Amino acid sequence: MNDTMVTVVGNVATGVEFRESAAGGVARFRFAVPARRWDRRGGGWVDGPTSFYTVWARRALGANLAASVAVGEPLVVRGRLRVREEEKDGRRWTSAEIDAVAAGHDLTRGTAAFRRLTWKAPVLTEGHGGTTQGQPEARAATVIAGSGTLGEALGTPRDTAPTAAP
Amino acid sequence: MNDTMVTVVGNVATGVEFRESAAGGVARFRFAVPARRWDRRGGGWVDGPTSFYTVWARRALGANLAASVAVGEPLVVRGRLRVREEEKDGRRWTSAEIDAVAAGHDLTRGTAAFRRLTWKAPVLTEGHGGTTQGQPEARAATVIAGSGTLGEALGTPRDTAPTAAP
Amino acid sequence: MNDTMVTVVGNVATGVEFRESAAGGVARFRFAVPARRWDRRGGGWVDGPTSFYTVWARRALGANLAASVAVGEPLVVRGRLRVREEEKDGRRWTSAEIDAVAAGHDLTRGTAAFRRLTWKAPVLTEGHGGTTQGQPEARAATVIAGSGTLGEALGTPRDTAPTAAP
Amino acid sequence: MNDTMVTVVGNVATGVEFRESAAGGVARFRFAVPARRWDRRGGGWVDGPTSFYTVWARRALGANLAASVAVGEPLVVRGRLRVREEEKDGRRWTSAEIDAVAAGHDLTRGTAAFRRLTWKAPVLTEGHGGTTQGQPEARAATVIAGSGTLGEALGTPRDTAPTAAP
Numbered sequence: 001m002n003d004t005m006v007t008v009v010g011n012v013a014t015g016v017e018f019r020e021s022a023a024g025g026v027a028r029f030r031f032a033v034p035a036r037r038w039d040r041r042g043g044g045w046v047d048g049p050t051s052f053y054t055v056w057a058r059r060a061l062g063a064n065l066a067a068s069v070a071v072g073e074p075l076v077v078r079g080r081l082r083v084r085e086e087e088k089d090g091r092r093w094t095s096a097e098i099d100a101v102a103a104g105h106d107l108t109r110g111t112a113a114f115r116r117l118t119w120k121a122p123v124l125t126e127g128h129g130g131t132t133q134g135q136p137e138a139r140a141a142t143v144i145a146g147s148g149t150l151g152e153a154l155g156t157p158r159d160t161a162p163t164a165a166p
Numbered sequence: 167m168n169d170t171m172v173t174v175v176g177n178v179a180t181g182v183e184f185r186e187s188a189a190g191g192v193a194r195f196r197f198a199v200p201a202r203r204w205d206r207r208g209g210g211w212v213d214g215p216t217s218f219y220t221v222w223a224r225r226a227l228g229a230n231l232a233a234s235v236a237v238g239e240p241l242v243v244r245g246r247l248r249v250r251e252e253e254k255d256g257r258r259w260t261s262a263e264i265d266a267v268a269a270g271h272d273l274t275r276g277t278a279a280f281r282r283l284t285w286k287a288p289v290l291t292e293g294h295g296g297t298t299q300g301q302p303e304a305r306a307a308t309v310i311a312g313s314g315t316l317g318e319a320l321g322t323p324r325d326t327a328p329t330a331a332p
Numbered sequence: 333m334n335d336t337m338v339t340v341v342g343n344v345a346t347g348v349e350f351r352e353s354a355a356g357g358v359a360r361f362r363f364a365v366p367a368r369r370w371d372r373r374g375g376g377w378v379d380g381p382t383s384f385y386t387v388w389a390r391r392a393l394g395a396n397l398a399a400s401v402a403v404g405e406p407l408v409v410r411g412r413l414r415v416r417e418e419e420k421d422g423r424r425w426t427s428a429e430i431d432a433v434a435a436g437h438d439l440t441r442g443t444a445a446f447r448r449l450t451w452k453a454p455v456l457t458e459g460h461g462g463t464t465q466g467q468p469e470a471r472a473a474t475v476i477a478g479s480g481t482l483g484e485a486l487g488t489p490r491d492t493a494p495t496a497a498p
Numbered sequence: 499m500n501d502t503m504v505t506v507v508g509n510v511a512t513g514v515e516f517r518e519s520a521a522g523g524v525a526r527f528r529f530a531v532p533a534r535r536w537d538r539r540g541g542g543w544v545d546g547p548t549s550f551y552t553v554w555a556r557r558a559l560g561a562n563l564a565a566s567v568a569v570g571e572p573l574v575v576r577g578r579l580r581v582r583e584e585e586k587d588g589r590r591w592t593s594a595e596i597d598a599v600a601a602g603h604d605l606t607r608g609t610a611a612f613r614r615l616t617w618k619a620p621v622l623t624e625g626h627g628g629t630t631q632g633q634p635e636a637r638a639a640t641v642i643a644g645s646g647t648l649g650e651a652l653g654t655p656r657d658t659a660p661t662a663a664p
Contacts, residue, residue, distance in 0.1 A: 002433075002507055002534045004549070005173075005337045006504045007173040007242075009267075019224045033502055035501075035580060036197055036500045040370065040375065048580070049583035051502070052583070060274055060275070064273040064276060064277050068279070073280055076268045076269065076270045078242055081504065081549070081579075082549045083534060083551065084549075085550070096594050098205070101175075102272045103242065104241065104242045104269070104270025104272050104273055105271065105280040106268045106270050107234055107268075107271070108268050110230060110282040111280075111281050112234050112279060113234070114239055114277075116276040120202050130599065139570060161631065168366065170338065170339070170365055170367070171503045172413065174336050175334055175336075178413065199334075199336055200334065201414060203335065204536065206541065215417075217413070218417070219415065229345065248367060248384070249383035249428045249467035260427060261426060339503075341600045372577075376552070392607075396606070400605055400610045406614075407602065408505075410574055412577070434606050435509045435574065435606075437602040437603065438544040438600045438601070438602050439601050440558055440559045440599075440600055440601075441614055442562060442564050443615060445566070447608050447609050448607055449609060
């Protein structure tokens with residue numbers, strides 16, 4: 001309710017680190033947002049200092065970012081902002097972090113080929129094969145006609161907790 | 167200063183129409199944003215009615231959207247919101263429009279391969295060859311080391327008026 | 333999770349209507365957001381068409397808006413945006429609505445005296461007196477309720493007070 | 499164009515410091531944004547760590563904030579976000595700053611009495627009296643200044659007043 005939602009447009013500054021765990025995968029990278037503003041007097045764009053954020057992405061978004069994004073690529077990232085202060089080695093650190101809920105390559109800077117995936121959560125109990133479990137799996141992109149039933153037709157649950165296959 | 171910036175996450179509902187003109191290219195498509203919210207009582211996601219927006223994208227963003235996006239694909243779109251009311255055939259219409267400043271495939275739903283492009287504006291005077299003028303042109307993705315000079319290194323002007331090659 | 337959050341800055345266009353019901357109070361008003369943008373060529377602000385929204389506010393926010401806001405006053409409104417289309421008398425209407433989560437007078441345009449209130453929900457079972465139940469009730473302004481490390485957090489060196497020039 | 503706009507809802511954590519200068523007045527204060535989120539499992543609100551921002555406000559907004567806001571009061575603040583890193587005494591500090599474009603008391607928490615002001619910039623050349631120059635000045639509330647079609651726009655059928663239940 002009181003989340004501070006923010007959308008940042010910038011460039012990936014460090015490689016996407018992806019880590020699997022029992023609670024699901026998490027990706028993390030640093031993100032650089034240059035400040036560029038129109039100068040009314042000079043009549044041109046002026047640069048300000050770049051803002052850096054640490055971006056976290058969980059589950060499918062984390063896995064897909066790790067599979068799709070390289071250092072230097074431009075992204076649009078939407079998520080919850082928080083400013084963390086912590087003590088480390090007797091020094092206090094502040095960091096601005098974004099818990100991403102959606103993200104994609106910024107098409108202002110180039111083109112992209114998209115491939116829709118379904119995503120299954122890892123089965124944590126021992127199984128037989130399961131080699132593809134927890135992996136993205138290709139699915140034909142669903143092409144939708146255009147109106148009324150769109151929401152319904154596309155209706156793959158967003159942000160539902162991924163459930164293990166039976 | 168008083169722009170209403172908004173970020174919408176949803177699906178492309180109609181094909182991207184792209185039109186070139188003397189003032190530069192413009193892309194346009196309809197965008198569907200399903201309402202999904204967590205129901206505190208029921209403890210599950212509930213659907214509300216889908217919101218539809220008309221998205222406009224100019225210059226490089228318009229051209230790249232037209233080249234990259236198909237109906238049904240999920241996008242993150244950031245831009246200026248306006249609600250237009252107009253009279254047509256004696257009836258009044260309201261539409262919610264977004265003038266996009268950045269957009270990309272939502273990697274919550276799949277993976278994407280990105281290709282950085284530079285973009286030159288069409289030369290409107292007659293010339294000799296000019297076969298690539300007004301066309302996107304591939305450039306090697308710039309991989310950046312990671313810190314200090316990032317803003318500078320990436321410094322391709324955003325939102326600068328594309329200038330014709332001499 | 334997939335809410336489209338938006339913040340609009342503009343003026344109250346109709347009186348705030350407030351209605352009590354078993355489910356709690358609801359306020360509703362129309363809100364006008366003028367489009368003003370810096371014109372790079374002309375070097376001045378230019379007006380575009382005004383966007384209109386229907387704003388809904390529930391419970392304490394609704395009651396306080398009804399008690400505080402008059403037509404023409406400037407507000408900042410934050411909330412969930414949705415674009416509704418409905419059929420009425422054989423015609424289709426679109427409206428842009430905002431379900432407000434926070435709102436206040438825009439201090440860019442004037443000053444405001446604030447009075448903190450606590451708010452009790454109506455007791456729906458029968459009682460004896462209860463005449464003030466469901467009413468706002470004045471309370472002394474709480475100085476940052478429940479924020480233990482606050483004082484500490486404020487003392488960082490970067491927060492030196494701006495000093496007056498000699 | 500590439501500004502990162504953000505809206506934060508929280509409480510004023512330090513007194514508003516206001517400083518006049520030749521370039522116009524500037525106000526500055528620290529702002530505390532508590533993280534409160536709905537816990538799906540527990541079915542209640544849970545607190546996370548508070549995020550702190552340094553808010554800057556210029557000209558009329560700065561002067562009015564200084565005149566209207568006390569420590570502990572709840573605000574909605576909209577502005578440009580930047581994350582600054584700087585070196586001081588051999589240590590590196592990060593701070594999250596917001597350059598406010600609009601702000602007001604959050605009416606979720608109380609009521610407010612608003613007084614519209616006009617604001618004149620200081621005359622920097624020498625003058626005679628000029629005692630009110632650079633000072634806010636009360637003006638009768640303007641009912642939607644300069645919005646010709648306003649009345650018309652309000653009369654659309656979808657805007658029927660919510661009626662009381664019989």
